[in-house]
Amino acid sequence: xxxxxxxxxxxxxxxxxxxxxxxEDLESVVGSQSNPNSQVQLAPQMKYPHRLFNKAISGxxxxxxxxxxxxxxxxxxxxFTGLSTLTLIVIGSLAAMLIxxxxxxxxxxxxxxxxxxxxxxxxxxxxxxxxxxxAAYAFMTTACVLIICTLMTSFLEILLPIPLLAFxxxxxxxxxxxxxxxxxxxxxxxxxxxxxxxxxxxxxxxxIVRKAESGIRSGIDNSWFSSKFGGPTTGLAFAGVLFMTxxxxxxxxxxxxxxxxxLGFIAGILFIAATIFINRKLETSARRNFGPYREEEKTxxxx
Amino acid sequence: xxxxxxxxxxxxxxxxxxLLPENPLYQLLLLLLITLGxxxxxxxxxxxxxxxAPAAMAQATGVGTGTxxxxxxxxxxxxxxxxxxxxxxxxxxxxxxxxGIGSAIMIAIVMLVSNIGxxxxxxxxxxxxxxxxxxxxxxxxxxxxxxxxxxxGIPTAAFFSGIAGGIVGGIGGSLIFVALLKATGLPxxxxxxxxxxxxxxxxxxxxxxxxxxxxxxxxxxxGFYDPKFKKLxxxxxxxxxxxxxxxxxxxFIMIQFAGFGLMExxx
Numbered sequence: 364x365x366x367x368x369x370x371x372x373x374x375x376x377x378x379x380x381x382x383x384x385x386x387e388d389l390e391s392v393v394g395s396q397s398n399p400n401s402q403v404q405l406a407p408q409m410k411y412p413h414r415l416f417n418k419a420i421s422g423x424x425x426x427x428x429x430x431x432x433x434x435x436x437x438x439x440x441x442x443f444t445g446l447s448t449l450t451l452i453v454i455g456s457l458a459a460m461l462i463x464x465x466x467x468x469x470x471x472x473x474x475x476x477x478x479x480x481x482x483x484x485x486x487x488x489x490x491x492x493x494x495x496x497x498a499a500y501a502f503m504t505t506a507c508v509l510i511i512c513t514l515m516t517s518f519l520e521i522l523l524p525i526p527l528l529a530f531x532x533x534x535x536x537x538x539x540x541x542x543x544x545x546x547x548x549x550x551x552x553x554x555x556x557x558x559x560x561x562x563x564x565x566x567x568x569x570x571i572v573r574k575a576e577s578g579i580r581s582g583i584d585n586s587w588f589s590s591k592f593g594g595p596t597t598g599l600a601f602a603g604v605l606f607m608t609x610x611x612x613x614x615x616x617x618x619x620x621x622x623x624x625x626l627g628f629i630a631g632i633l634f635i636a637a638t639i640f641i642n643r644k645l646e647t648s649a650r651r652n653f654g655p656y657r658e659e660e661k662t663x664x665x666x
Numbered sequence: 667x668x669x670x671x672x673x674x675x676x677x678x679x680x681x682x683x684x685l686l687p688e689n690p691l692y693q694l695l696l697l698l699l700i701t702l703g704x705x706x707x708x709x710x711x712x713x714x715x716x717x718x719a720p721a722a723m724a725q726a727t728g729v730g731t732g733t734x735x736x737x738x739x740x741x742x743x744x745x746x747x748x749x750x751x752x753x754x755x756x757x758x759x760x761x762x763x764x765x766g767i768g769s770a771i772m773i774a775i776v777m778l779v780s781n782i783g784x785x786x787x788x789x790x791x792x793x794x795x796x797x798x799x800x801x802x803x804x805x806x807x808x809x810x811x812x813x814x815x816x817x818x819g820i821p822t823a824a825f826f827s828g829i830a831g832g833i834v835g836g837i838g839g840s841l842i843f844v845a846l847l848k849a850t851g852l853p854x855x856x857x858x859x860x861x862x863x864x865x866x867x868x869x870x871x872x873x874x875x876x877x878x879x880x881x882x883x884x885x886x887x888x889g890f891y892d893p894k895f896k897k898l899x900x901x902x903x904x905x906x907x908x909x910x911x912x913x914x915x916x917x918f919i920m921i922q923f924a925g926f927g928l929m930e931x932x933x
Contacts, residue, residue, distance in 0.1 A: 398722035538739025560789035562724035564814025617755030631767035655809035
């Protein structure tokens, strides 16, 4: 394959991955699916009933992997009709979205109903308002994953069945969304009543903010907040992962000889070294700018 | 495609003797390689710094997700790189090593962007709760840990540990994948047909081993300097036993598939 075309395809994959990461994170924020869900689940038990959408279908990677596989299977099984690839992707994503909506519904009612002894009501308007947003984000994520799969199988010559590729990418996007994007939601948005610039003291667990900028807070308010930082960073990370891992094989294609393949190996190591360097710079700048939480002289070193 | 059909025809004409393992020692060697891959995956999960749910609230050091989830995400990325390399070059060593690099790249980007989130989104410094001084940079850690938490963010030592874990885990996953592909005895041109099965079985072994390691570390670990890392030998032994048993089943599946699946397809 011409490296120039390869780079173009990579740019498309990166763009689709950025959108996929962004929507994946916002979907988990609206439904408070991932790790911060523990706080949303805990809040009624600490006598803080709330109006947030509470669904935890499963861990984020598996939930996204399931949606991607359902979408890919439906799309590939309709391929006999001779419809265009884009239409097939839309059909597949619609099917995945419907499954995701069913799981969100059962998960929401099941989780909230189990908290009835803590006086947490089931708000039907919360359910009706938030579910379409969750569905829209789930649709976007699945569609973008399927677009990436199509590009990879047709241009990058990764000859895996599309459902299997979709499973791998779904797990990866969920894993990245769970680890990168939800930090801002869990440690900042849910605890805006605490002072900025500190980890959440374990004593405040469950004491989540329930008032919005206007009115009472719902999942949609949270997605507005996360769309400014948590979502974009997730998109950046997923696009970076797909771009950097494919870039090695496209620019240093081992088809041209093993020596070229080893060059790709060296390029990968150099990239990892660069991330170590940038991380160290970030850490030192944060230590310099933010400073310690306690005075150095007053504490004794116990080693 | 013609090449593939030709090679498959050649195998079918020469009878099942080529398809089935001619030499049991060869299969035993592959089984040992698969076991080694499983143990490497267990080691990698112990090396990757994960904080579980508390890390998402900046209450614990590490990446804010579950151990299995992160290891699986990284391992599958590495596996994808290994698959594309194998399809392009058929050089097993390059394929295994680049699989490790692919995993490490995924972990490196996730940890870097997580740290950007911790520093600019929440306004905290990366600090370890388990070590007073960072084992690599020798920076003081305890005074940078905010009140009521066990550290937060990913300090440099944990970052190094994570990258080492990514490399080890990616190599383990790719090793299993290559060993399973080689078990069929088919020529390399026909591997595209058995590849999906090898990938699925590698993913299965990856999940099995990451769950074993997750039970051992109980949710959170900061890396090689964490006291929980000393529990590694137990998990390695368990993982070796389980992977050995599962490896036998996986090899059976691969040999069976190469025998019957292809025959049906090209009969």
